[in-house]
Amino acid sequence: MTYFDAASSLPLHPVAREALLAAFEDGWADPARPHREGRRARLLLDAARETAAEAVGCRPDELTFTTSGTRALHTGIAGALAGRARVGRRLLVSAVEHSAVLHAAEVHRDAGGTVTEVGVDAGGRVGAGAVAEALGAGGEPAALVCVQSANHEVGTVQPVAEIAAECRAAGVPLLVDAAQSLGWSAVPGDWSLLAGSAHKWGGPSGVGLLVVRKGTRFAPPGPVDERESGRAPGFENIPAIVAAAASLRAVRATADAEAARLRGLVELVRARVPESVPDVAVVGDPVHRLPHVVTFSCLYVDGEALLHGLDRAGFAVSSGSSCTSSTLTPSHVLRAMGVLSEGNVRVSLPPGTEEADVARFLAVLPEVVAGVRGRLDAPPPPAAERTDAADGADGADGADAADGVTVDSLGRLCPIPVIELAKAIGRVPVGGVVTVLADDEAARLDIPAWCAMRGQEYLGEPTRHTYRVRRLA
Amino acid sequence: MTYFDAASSLPLHPVAREALLAAFEDGWADPARPHREGRRARLLLDAARETAAEAVGCRPDELTFTTSGTRALHTGIAGALAGRARVGRRLLVSAVEHSAVLHAAEVHRDAGGTVTEVGVDAGGRVGAGAVAEALGAGGEPAALVCVQSANHEVGTVQPVAEIAAECRAAGVPLLVDAAQSLGWSAVPGDWSLLAGSAHKWGGPSGVGLLVVRKGTRFAPPGPVDERESGRAPGFENIPAIVAAAASLRAVRATADAEAARLRGLVELVRARVPESVPDVAVVGDPVHRLPHVVTFSCLYVDGEALLHGLDRAGFAVSSGSSCTSSTLTPSHVLRAMGVLSEGNVRVSLPPGTEEADVARFLAVLPEVVAGVRGRLDAPPPPAAERTDAADGADGADGADAADGVTVDSLGRLCPIPVIELAKAIGRVPVGGVVTVLADDEAARLDIPAWCAMRGQEYLGEPTRHTYRVRRLA
Numbered sequence: 001m002t003y004f005d006a007a008s009s010l011p012l013h014p015v016a017r018e019a020l021l022a023a024f025e026d027g028w029a030d031p032a033r034p035h036r037e038g039r040r041a042r043l044l045l046d047a048a049r050e051t052a053a054e055a056v057g058c059r060p061d062e063l064t065f066t067t068s069g070t071r072a073l074h075t076g077i078a079g080a081l082a083g084r085a086r087v088g089r090r091l092l093v094s095a096v097e098h099s100a101v102l103h104a105a106e107v108h109r110d111a112g113g114t115v116t117e118v119g120v121d122a123g124g125r126v127g128a129g130a131v132a133e134a135l136g137a138g139g140e141p142a143a144l145v146c147v148q149s150a151n152h153e154v155g156t157v158q159p160v161a162e163i164a165a166e167c168r169a170a171g172v173p174l175l176v177d178a179a180q181s182l183g184w185s186a187v188p189g190d191w192s193l194l195a196g197s198a199h200k201w202g203g204p205s206g207v208g209l210l211v212v213r214k215g216t217r218f219a220p221p222g223p224v225d226e227r228e229s230g231r232a233p234g235f236e237n238i239p240a241i242v243a244a245a246a247s248l249r250a251v252r253a254t255a256d257a258e259a260a261r262l263r264g265l266v267e268l269v270r271a272r273v274p275e276s277v278p279d280v281a282v283v284g285d286p287v288h289r290l291p292h293v294v295t296f297s298c299l300y301v302d303g304e305a306l307l308h309g310l311d312r313a314g315f316a317v318s319s320g321s322s323c324t325s326s327t328l329t330p331s332h333v334l335r336a337m338g339v340l341s342e343g344n345v346r347v348s349l350p351p352g353t354e355e356a357d358v359a360r361f362l363a364v365l366p367e368v369v370a371g372v373r374g375r376l377d378a379p380p381p382p383a384a385e386r387t388d389a390a391d392g393a394d395g396a397d398g399a400d401a402a403d404g405v406t407v408d409s410l411g412r413l414c415p416i417p418v419i420e421l422a423k424a425i426g427r428v429p430v431g432g433v434v435t436v437l438a439d440d441e442a443a444r445l446d447i448p449a450w451c452a453m454r455g456q457e458y459l460g461e462p463t464r465h466t467y468r469v470r471r472l473a
Numbered sequence: 474m475t476y477f478d479a480a481s482s483l484p485l486h487p488v489a490r491e492a493l494l495a496a497f498e499d500g501w502a503d504p505a506r507p508h509r510e511g512r513r514a515r516l517l518l519d520a521a522r523e524t525a526a527e528a529v530g531c532r533p534d535e536l537t538f539t540t541s542g543t544r545a546l547h548t549g550i551a552g553a554l555a556g557r558a559r560v561g562r563r564l565l566v567s568a569v570e571h572s573a574v575l576h577a578a579e580v581h582r583d584a585g586g587t588v589t590e591v592g593v594d595a596g597g598r599v600g601a602g603a604v605a606e607a608l609g610a611g612g613e614p615a616a617l618v619c620v621q622s623a624n625h626e627v628g629t630v631q632p633v634a635e636i637a638a639e640c641r642a643a644g645v646p647l648l649v650d651a652a653q654s655l656g657w658s659a660v661p662g663d664w665s666l667l668a669g670s671a672h673k674w675g676g677p678s679g680v681g682l683l684v685v686r687k688g689t690r691f692a693p694p695g696p697v698d699e700r701e702s703g704r705a706p707g708f709e710n711i712p713a714i715v716a717a718a719a720s721l722r723a724v725r726a727t728a729d730a731e732a733a734r735l736r737g738l739v740e741l742v743r744a745r746v747p748e749s750v751p752d753v754a755v756v757g758d759p760v761h762r763l764p765h766v767v768t769f770s771c772l773y774v775d776g777e778a779l780l781h782g783l784d785r786a787g788f789a790v791s792s793g794s795s796c797t798s799s800t801l802t803p804s805h806v807l808r809a810m811g812v813l814s815e816g817n818v819r820v821s822l823p824p825g826t827e828e829a830d831v832a833r834f835l836a837v838l839p840e841v842v843a844g845v846r847g848r849l850d851a852p853p854p855p856a857a858e859r860t861d862a863a864d865g866a867d868g869a870d871g872a873d874a875a876d877g878v879t880v881d882s883l884g885r886l887c888p889i890p891v892i893e894l895a896k897a898i899g900r901v902p903v904g905g906v907v908t909v910l911a912d913d914e915a916a917r918l919d920i921p922a923w924c925a926m927r928g929q930e931y932l933g934e935p936t937r938h939t940y941r942v943r944r945l946a
Contacts, residue, residue, distance in 0.1 A: 001509055008503040008511075009708065017497065024490065028678070030481040034780055035789035036474055038481075067540030067679065068707030074696045100706070103696035199708060205501070206540065206679040206710035222695065223547045223576035233573070234541030235482065235672060237679035240713070307507055316508035 002357045003316045007152055007180060007293055007348035013202030016247035020204060023239035031236060032226070045238050048245035055248045056194065056211055057186040064210045064231040065241045069179045069197025070100040072208035075220060075231060076175050076193045077104040080144045081113065083217030084173070088141030089113040092134055094126050094148065094158070095336035098177055101146050102332070114140050117336075118147075123285030124156035124337045132166040142172045149181040153320035153333040153346055154284030155293030157181070161189030173216050180290060183251045184259055192216045201251050202351075203244035206237055251351065258351050259291035265358045266294045269347060276366045278381035281453060283339045292349040295320065297334070298369050299450065300378030300419050301343025309368040310345070315361055318346045330414070330442040340449035341442055342415040343369070376415065379422040382454070403432035410465070414442035418450050421469060425456060428471050433459065436467045443467060475830050476789045480625055480653060480766055480821035486675030489720035493677060496712035504709060505699070518711050521718035528721045529667065529684055530659040537683045537704040538714045542652045542670025543573040545681035548693060548704060549648050549666045550577040553617045554586065556690030557646070561614030562586040565607055567599050567621065567631070568809035571650055574619050575805070587613050590809075591620075596758030597629035597810045605639040615645045622654040626793035626806040626819060627757030628766030630654070634662030646689050653763060656724045657732055665689045674724050675824075676717035679710055724824065731824050732764035738831045739767045742820060749839045751854035754813045754926060765822040768793065770807070771842050772923065773851030773892050774816025782841040783818070788834055791819045803887075803915040813922035814915055815888040816842070849888065852895040855927070876905035883938070887915035891923050894942060898929060901944050906932065909940040916940060 003011075012020075027044040029037035046060075053060040066072040081091060091108050093101055095117045105115045118134050120126055126147060135142050145167050150157045160176055167174040173192035181187065183201030187194060193216060198207035210231060212218050224230040251258075266289075274280050279299035298306065303319040310317055320331040320341075330341035347361070405424045409417035417438035424434045436447060447467045451458035459468035476484075485493075500517040502510035519533075526533040539545040554564060564581050566574055568590045578588045591607050593599055599620060608615050618640050623630045633649055640647040646665035654660065656674030660667060666689060671680035683704060685691050697703040724731075739762075747753050752772035771779065776792040783790055793804040793814075803814035820834070878897045882890035890911035897907045909920060920940045924931035932941035 003502075003510060005502070005506060005508065005510070008506055009501055011501045012497045012712075024485045024677075028482055028484045028672070029476075029478070029789075033478060033481055033789075033791060034777065035478060035784045035791075037476060037478070037789050067544070068710075070698065070707035071540070074706065078695070099698060100696070103698060103706070107696045197708070199501070204497075204710070204712065205708050206713055208707075222551070223573070223580045225543065225572060225576060233547065233576070234543035234681075235670070235678050237541075237677070237713075239677065240679055240710075304507065311508045316502075316506075316510050318506060318508075 001314055001316060002361065004347045004349060004353075004361065005316045005318045006350040007200070007346065008318055009199050009205070010202045010350055012204060012243075013247040013250055015250035016203050016243040019246035020239050020243035023242040027238035027242055031238065041238050044242050045236060048238075048242045051245040051249050052209055055186065055252055056182070056196070056209070058194075058211045058213065061229070062211050062213055064212070064228045065236065066208040066210050066228075066232045067206055067234070067237065069195055069200070069208040071232070072195035072197070072210040073098070073100045073177055074104050076195050076210050076212070077101065077108070077144065077146060078221035079212070079218045079231070080173055080175060080193055080216065081108055082219035082221060084143040088143045090116060090140040090142045092116045092118055092131065092142055092145040094118045094120060094146070096120050096124050096151050096153075096156075096333045097146055097148055098152055098179065101148075101177060120336050122337055122339060124151050124154045124283070124333065125285050125288060126158050126163065128159065128162060129166070131163045132170065135166065135170040135172060142170070144173055144175060146175045146177065148177040148179075149187050150290045151284070151333060152180050153331060154295045154337070155290040156285040157288040157290060159288070160187055160191065164189035164191045167192075183248065184255050184291065185252075198240070198244035198247070201248055203247040204240045206240045207244040254351070262349050262351070262353065263291040265349060265353060265355060266292065268355075268358055269294045269362065272362050273365065276362065277369050279453070281340045281449070283334065283337065293346065295344065295346045297340040298343030298345070299340065299453065300376060300415050300422065301369060301372050302376065302413075302415060303342065303344050305372045305375070306343055306345060306369065309372055310364070313364045313368055315364065318348070319344045320346055330445050335445055338445070338448070340453070341445045342418060343372075376419060378415075378419050403429055404435070405432070406435040407437065409436060409438040409440075409443070411439065414440045414446060417443045418446050421447060421450065425469070425471050430471050430473070432471050434469045434471070436469070437465060438467065439465045474787055474789060475834065477820045477822055477826075477834065478789045478791045479823040480673070480819065481791055482672050482678070483675045483823055485677060485716075486720040486723055488723035489676050489716040492719035493712050493716035496715040500711035500715055504711065514711050517715050518709060521711075521715045524718040524722050525682055528659065528725055529655070529669070529682070531667075531684045531686065534702070535684050535686055537685070537701045538709065539681040539683050539701075539705045540679055540707070540710065542668055542673070542681040544705070545668035545670070545683040546571070546573040546650055547577050549668050549683050549685070550574065550581070550617065550619060551694035552685070552691045552704070553646055553648060553666055553689065554581055555692035555694060557616040561616045563589060563613040563615045565589045565591055565604065565615055565618040567591045567593060567619070569593050569597050569624050569626075569629075569806045570619055570621055571625055571652065574621075574650060593809050595810050595812060597624050597627045597756070597806065598758050598761060599631050599636065601632065601635060602639070604636045605643065608639065608643040608645060615643070617646055617648060619648045619650065621650040621652070622660050623763045624757070624806060625653050626804060627768045627810070628763040629758040630761040630763060632761070633660055633664065637662035637664045640665075656721065657728050657764065671713070671717035671720070674721055676720040677713045680713045680717040727824070735822050735824070735826060736764040738822060738826060738828060739765065741828075741831055742767045742835065745835050746838065749835065750842050752926070754922070756807065756810065756812045766819065768817065768819045770813040771816030771818070772813065772926065773849060773888050773895065774842060774845050775849065775886075775888055776815065776817050778845045778848070779816055779818060779842065782845055783837070786837045786841055788837065791821070792817045793819055803918050808918055811918070811921070813926070814918045815891060816845075849892060851888075851892050876902055877908070878905070879908040879910065882909060882911040882913075882916070884912065887913045887919060890916045891919050894920060894923065898942070898944050903944050903946070905944050907942045907944070909942070910938060911940065912938045
């Protein structure tokens with residue numbers, strides 16, 4: 001099995017494993033106790049904090065270990081919002097934040113706060129000045145801005161230093177979700193809060209970190225105790241914390257060289273996939289990106305079927321979007337970018353990935369995609385499709401007029417509505433209109449994306465679940 | 474070093490260590506992912522849940538793994554209170570609950586809820602009918618009752634099954650904090666919620682468990698996600714969960730035999746300490762108790778100095794009360810019991826403790842206590858003290874009259890006020906009164922406790938920080 005899902009989780013780094021085993025001997029006691037075992041545990045905890053703080057680029061007393069990256073985000077957001085509740089109750093988040101940020105934002109909204117989403121470009125990047133503009137807009141004063149250092153689904157790196165400067169100028173703290181990037185490098189810029197997650201850099205699960213810079217107003221939510229500066233209640237998980245800090249230091253030592261190497265492999269995927277697989281859109285910013293993540297979407301493909309096909313072929317990848325009954329809505333990240341969501345695949349390479357593994361993946365992919373398309377009775381690629389269209393459509397259902405065709409895909413899941421649209425477009429003359437009835441939410445994203453890919457004109461959704469497309473080519 | 478602080482934390486059980494190492498190979502991936510690694514992680518998680526549920530005596534789908542016992546309590550209490558917010562906002566807790574419960578109660582009170590404390594007897598036990606009575610009292614309807622299965626400081630076991638019946642009769646859910654007892658046995662009775670902590674039974678830290686019985690109204694607090702039934706957000710710590718479940722099963726397999734053995738050692742401590750150390754009060758219920766915990770308080774002793782002395786002698790113990798500048802208030806548990814708090818020592822034996830270890834502890838203790846008392850210039854034991862008193866006091870300060878003496882201990886920490894009282898009592902005739910001025914909060918507990926131990930009459934605290942004691946003997 002070749003594991004290309006590093007952005008979800010990584011196996012334990014050998015250094016983390018060693019540190020963990022050692023710390024199970026010396027770090028199991030309560031560090032709050034004055035006896036020898038307690039003092040020994042305390043020393044390990046202090047040393048781990050110093051190591052992690054050095055990697056993050058903060059003071060040790062600004063860094064708190066939490067029980068997960070999610071918890072670090074939840075606590076960081078709630079604490080920063082509470083600390084500035086007198087100033088204002090508006091929270092700004094980028095539209096492509098991790099769901100943990102969005103869940104915290106929902107709680108804030110439910111409690112009467114305001115949430116403003118800052119949009120991104122088609123590459124998933126927050127534009128220069130977008131945060132400053134949102135901060136400058138009227139309405140309630142902002143309490144906090146949340147922007148990730150890099151996106152978990154498409155790998156796009158955000159201009160955090162620039163955004164931090166915009167926030168400082170406006171006097172509003174910036175919280176950076178650094179979960180995806182912290183193993184590669186420190187987050188640049190003058191941010192106020194930062195969250196990270198150890199299992200993303202080869203540390204054990206069960207450890208996150210929350211940094212709150214001195215001078216940042218902060219009031220931790222919920223019940224607290226005397227542990228971790230009152231920001232993370234409950235018995236400290238010292239062995240895991242020790243292992244997390246050790247592996248962060250270890251991966252950072254080789255990060256630059258490994259990043260350059262993986263970046264080459266990712267470029268290979270970015271270049272080869274569109275050559276070898278028809279009707280593919282590579283998504284995410286082409287320049288500002290994580291070294292190890294590449295994401296693409298395949299037209300006329302059910303993402304989950306594709307994942308299963310790749311799994312059978314020996315490759316573990318992930319998808320930012322799942323067009324199946326279990327998850328009917330497309331990924332909010334792809335939606336915010338306005339790109340194709342169907343057949344979405346995220347390849348995230350773990351450190352040490354060999355070129356041969358990537359080559360095998362590239363060799364297998366076209367066949368797997370073709371298999372899924374075959375089972376869905378998807379239309380052939382553009383060149384062949386035009387020939388078919390010239391032959392005249394046969395066996396089509398839903399055709400009701402030569403220059404206007406309606407396709408009824410109500411109750412059908414993505415990618416069926418797009419497949420039906422592709423089949424129907426050849427049945428109207430150039431200038432004719434295809435109307436697609438579809439109630440799968442993904443259609444709202446994928447029909448316009450299909451039009452852009454095919455050079456057809458998307459006329460909009462004049463009534464809910466009714467999409468109109470004019471044939472241009 | 475001999476470790477007698479099992480109630481704080483235990484080293485990793487060998488079974489847990491093995492399970493953890495195995496799970497690091499197979500359980501590091503995201504169990505929400507459909508690829509092979511994700512499915513393998515999911516299988517391990519499911520199996521661990523079944524094992525833990527069997528040990529607890531609940532259905533697997535009632536059991537959620539949290540990141541600590543503290544987190545299980547915080548989530549359990551907030552979730553149960555929110556689930557019944559429409560019925561009422563009154564929370565009942567026993568007066569000897571763990572600080573995690575009291576912190577959650579504080580948050581509830583700060584949010585406008587009501588908290589009622591149910592008192593305990595001198596042994597630390599909630600009396601039969603006490604909860605029913607508190608539930609029956611007028612005022613706001615109760616939303617939740619919290620009672621621990623066994624006390625963490627003195628080892629007293631609560632009548633949980635009886636309390637659960639009282640709660641069922643009143644239609645109010647009972648949450649049991651089973652942190653101290655779950656490694657020994659399942660919690661009896663028809664409770665509604667239960668919390669536990671793996672590092673108390675030899676599992677790794679970073680794992681707690683929260684059980685919410687079917688039919689219990691529950692609305693988890695704060696941001697949630699799709700993990701752990703929406704009750705514990707963040708990436709599951711599967712290796713640690715697997716290890717926690719494995720060690721729970723392992724310790725349970727030998728729990729009955731080990732409990733009987735440790736109970737014998739604890740009885741030895743309970744019997745021998747008062748024989749070999751003067752002026753000691755063994756605290757906690759003599760019958761209903763954990764097998765491995767015994768707690769005693771030593772008159773005229775600074776608890777922290779005693780802990781350090783025992784640490785130097787090679788024994789790691791703990792204290793429920795710390796009369797030092799870092800923690801000025803005596804333990805809320807000992808206060809609720811109304812027993813002596815000074816010089817408090819908790820001995821909690823880990824599984825496998827040998828009789829020889831306990832014998833060495835018993836041999837060393839008298840000397841260590843005498844050393845601390847010597848440094849504090851404590852009065853000699855009763856027999857000698859009476860002789861001294863007959864000789865007449867000399868070198869005493871603060872004496873102002875033959876039948877009335879005032880001792881000024883303002884600004885002095887416990888146990889100094891009690892030591893000064895003991896010295897002064899011989900300087901008044903029988904029937905005379907000693908007035909002690911003391912602003913250390915522990916004096917409020919320890920001066921009456923001293924009177925009870927010495928057969929003197931405690932006259933109360935007519936004005937704040939002024940205590941009056943009549944000499945009877």
